[in-house]
Amino acid sequence: MSLYDFIIAPFADFGFMRRGLAGTLALALGATPMGTFLLLRRMSLMGEAMSHAILPGAALGYLVSGLSLGAMTAGGLAAGLTVVFAAGLVARTSNLKEDASLAAFYLLSLAAGVMIVSLSGRNLDLLRVLFGSVLALDDASLLLIAAIATLSLFGLALLLRPLTLECFDPAFLRAVSRTSPLAHYGFLLLTVLNLVSGFHALGTLMAVGIMILPAASARLWTRGLPAMLALGSGLAFLGGAAGLLLSFHVDVPAGPAIILVCGFIYFVSLAAAPGGLLASRLPVHRHLSS
Amino acid sequence: MGACLKPLSETSLMPGTSAIRFENLTIGYERHPAIHHMSAEIPAGALVAVAGPNGAGKSTLLKGIAGELRPLDGHIHLPEHGRAGLAYMPQRNDLDSSFPISVFDMASMGLWREIGAFGGIDRARRRRVFDALDAVGLTGFASRTIGSLSGGQLQRARFARLILQNAPLILLDEPFAAIDARTVDDLMRLILRWHAEGRTTLVVVHDFGQVRRHFPTCLLLARELVAFGPTADVMTEPLLARAQRLSEAFDEHADECPVPGTA
Numbered sequence: 001m002s003l004y005d006f007i008i009a010p011f012a013d014f015g016f017m018r019r020g021l022a023g024t025l026a027l028a029l030g031a032t033p034m035g036t037f038l039l040l041r042r043m044s045l046m047g048e049a050m051s052h053a054i055l056p057g058a059a060l061g062y063l064v065s066g067l068s069l070g071a072m073t074a075g076g077l078a079a080g081l082t083v084v085f086a087a088g089l090v091a092r093t094s095n096l097k098e099d100a101s102l103a104a105f106y107l108l109s110l111a112a113g114v115m116i117v118s119l120s121g122r123n124l125d126l127l128r129v130l131f132g133s134v135l136a137l138d139d140a141s142l143l144l145i146a147a148i149a150t151l152s153l154f155g156l157a158l159l160l161r162p163l164t165l166e167c168f169d170p171a172f173l174r175a176v177s178r179t180s181p182l183a184h185y186g187f188l189l190l191t192v193l194n195l196v197s198g199f200h201a202l203g204t205l206m207a208v209g210i211m212i213l214p215a216a217s218a219r220l221w222t223r224g225l226p227a228m229l230a231l232g233s234g235l236a237f238l239g240g241a242a243g244l245l246l247s248f249h250v251d252v253p254a255g256p257a258i259i260l261v262c263g264f265i266y267f268v269s270l271a272a273a274p275g276g277l278l279a280s281r282l283p284v285h286r287h288l289s290s
Numbered sequence: 291m292g293a294c295l296k297p298l299s300e301t302s303l304m305p306g307t308s309a310i311r312f313e314n315l316t317i318g319y320e321r322h323p324a325i326h327h328m329s330a331e332i333p334a335g336a337l338v339a340v341a342g343p344n345g346a347g348k349s350t351l352l353k354g355i356a357g358e359l360r361p362l363d364g365h366i367h368l369p370e371h372g373r374a375g376l377a378y379m380p381q382r383n384d385l386d387s388s389f390p391i392s393v394f395d396m397a398s399m400g401l402w403r404e405i406g407a408f409g410g411i412d413r414a415r416r417r418r419v420f421d422a423l424d425a426v427g428l429t430g431f432a433s434r435t436i437g438s439l440s441g442g443q444l445q446r447a448r449f450a451r452l453i454l455q456n457a458p459l460i461l462l463d464e465p466f467a468a469i470d471a472r473t474v475d476d477l478m479r480l481i482l483r484w485h486a487e488g489r490t491t492l493v494v495v496h497d498f499g500q501v502r503r504h505f506p507t508c509l510l511l512a513r514e515l516v517a518f519g520p521t522a523d524v525m526t527e528p529l530l531a532r533a534q535r536l537s538e539a540f541d542e543h544a545d546e547c548p549v550p551g552t553a
Contacts, residue, residue: 040389161407165399168389175356175378176402176455223435225390 010248017244019137020254023145023201024240027210030149031194032236033156033229035211037187039219040167046099047208049106051195053083055204056113063116069140073196080192083109088188132203134254135247141200148197155190159183164225202255209259210236217266220273235265309334309459309490310355314364316547317347317354323362323547324350328515332492334369334458337485339505339521340494343537346511348494349381352461355492356380368459374403377457379448381464381494387437393447394432397422400454422450427476442473449477460484462493466500478504498525512536 011017038047057079061071083105090105091098137145156163162183165173174180198207214236215228222228243258250257270276310332318324325347332338340348353359354366356378369375398411398419405411411419423432426446436444445465452460462481466474482504484491492509495501501508501521508524510516512533517524 158407164391165402167386168391169385169396169399171380171384172399172451174358176399177406179407219390223390224392228390 006249007245010245014248016135016137017248019142020134020244021241023134023137023142024210024244024258025237026142026145026149027194027198027201028214028233028236028240030145030152031198031207031211032214032232034152034187034191034194035208035213035215036218036229036232037163037167038191039212039215040225044208044212044216046102047191047195047211049102050080050084050192051199051204051207052113053106053109054080054192054195054199056109056116058199058204059113059116069138069144069200073144073200076196076199077192079109079113080195081189084188084192085185088185131205131253132199132201132207132255134201134244134258137201145197145200148193152190152194155186159186159190163187202258206255206259209262210240213259213262213266214239217262217269217273220269220275236262239265307334308332308367309336309369310492311367312364313367315354315361315366316363317350317359317361319350319359321362324513325354325511326514326547327364329364330509330515330518332490332509334490335485335488336490336507337481337505338490338492338507338509339501340492340509340511341496341498341501341525342511342516342533345513346533346537347513348511349463351511352378352463352492352494353380356461375457376459376461377452377455378461379452379463379465381467385436385444385448387439387444389436391436392432393423393428393434393436393439394419396436397447397450397454400451400456403455418454419450422453423447425453425480426450442469445469445473445477449480453480458489460489460491462491464494464496466495466497474500498530501525 011021035044035047038044054076057075057077058072059075060079061068061073061075064075065071083102087098087102087105090096090101094101096104133141159182162173162177162179163186166180166183166187170180173183194211195207198210201207202210214234215232217235218228218232222231239262240258243261244254246252246261247254247257271278273279308331312328312330315328316323316326324345328351340351342348350359354361355368356376357373358378398415400422401409401411401415401419405415420432423429426449428443428446428450431439431443431447436447439447449465452462465477469477478500481491481493485506493505495505502525505521507519508521509518510524510529510533513536516533516536517529
């Protein structure tokens with residue numbers, strides 16, 4: 001088997017592979033930068049929690065109008081936003097920290113989601129909800145994912161400076177401007193949007209994977225935020241393409257394959273990158289004079 | 291009240307010459323006042339050491355001026371441009387020093403009020419950022435990440451950011467905590483320069499020797515205003531002893547404060 005057969009032909013010959021590739025490219029451009037900021041704000045696990053919060057909304061959407069993109073998206077978006085903003089409100093006005101209140105809300109949301117799924121009595125394609133359908137993206141889904149990626153990039157460009165300050169010195173941002181809540185909630189809104197788009201491609205369980213794993217890998221290689229954002233998206237796309245090929249050649253589900261390849265990249269980074277495990281064990285270079 | 295405290299009625303400052311005026315200010319947490327019924331007037335351009343024992347309300351006072359804490363009673367009057375002309379450096383350092391950002395980028399955020407969320411940093415502003423880094427002794431550190439700085443260097447970087455904020459009113463809450471002597475000297479020189487430039491500066495300082503050496507004016511707090519005036523008149527044994535005594539009483543189950551008379 002030539003290199004062409006292995007890498008190019010699957011995409012050249014099959015439309016569903018090209019659609020999958022386009023979908024992962026959009027996710028890499030939209031979702032991974034959100035993951036980068038989740039990581040820098042030490043909210044990685046909260047991203048996971050948020051993604052579960054989307055389930056009952058998507059399930060309700062399915063109950064109402066079947067496997068409809070619009071209904072499931074609207075439901076998931078509504079549920080995710082409700083949980084995130086309710087948790088933010090509780091955190092800002094009560095003694096509970098944001099992680100505690102988010103955990104409470106997302107557990108309730110997840111329980112409600114599972115109950116709705118079981119109440120329906122219809123044959124909800126649970127696997128599709130949990131693991132997505134990156135190899136069966138229709139035009140509408142692809143457009144939705146691409147639209148969300150575009151919106152995210154513009155949104156992030158607008159929020160970049162306040163969001164950076166909000167992450168690393170929130171007290172200073174609050175002292176010099178009133179954009180702190182805008183940065184916080186704007187970021188959460190974009191994150192939920194991307195979780196919904198990730199949910200269509202990779203499912204609720206793995207949408208966070210393509211956000212966090214490439215971001216964590218990039219953090220190990222880079223020292224500046226712009227480089228970290230760029231490398232994160234690059235690694236996410238690499239993982240997406242390689243995962244699709246793995247799924248094609250070995251005939252395994254594409255969603256988990258993509259996340260596993262991203263995980264592989266993460267482990268390689270962990271071993272080899274300057275910020276990783278080996279670098280701290282190796283003998284140091286001769287130090288600089290100052 | 292201390293002898294050198296000027297009650298409000300006696301102050302005969304011309305309008306526009308006071309930077310901050312506290313009017314019967316009571317400020318605190320969960321109804322427990324940290325500072326009680328304080329009235330004082332800080333003239334524009336003053337360099338004031340805010341001194342007092344732990345728990346005297348020094349940080350609380352600065353938070354109140356910066357607008358982070360609402361007074362329980364009374365008022366804090368700021369000049370017209372108000373909090374837009376105020377630079378506040380809090381004590382608790384909740385700056386995440388593991389964040390991947392360079393010293394240049396961090397300091398340049400002092401320009402926020404000029405450039406906002408979208409404004410660019412043009413050549414002239416770049417120059418100013420480098421000048422500020424030079425002024426705090428961080429020449430050559432511009433492209434380092436803040437994670438690679440020592441505690442003292444990070445404090446210098448925060449001072450560079452303050453310089454760029456170019457504020458007429460500066461509040462520093464314990465800027466010298468856990469900082470080595472040489473850095474303290476350098477930063478103190480900057481504060482004295484701000485004083486010479488006519489900026490009003492309030493600094494919470496614990497080292498009484500430093501207060502006596504460098505600060506012309508001192509505000510001694512102990513959950514109420516003990517004394518405010520020239521440092522030599524304030525930092526006296528009787529007043530310091532009084533401050534110590536006052537700060538020790540804190541009643542968890544205090545009754546409501548009686549409504550003060552019209553006096």
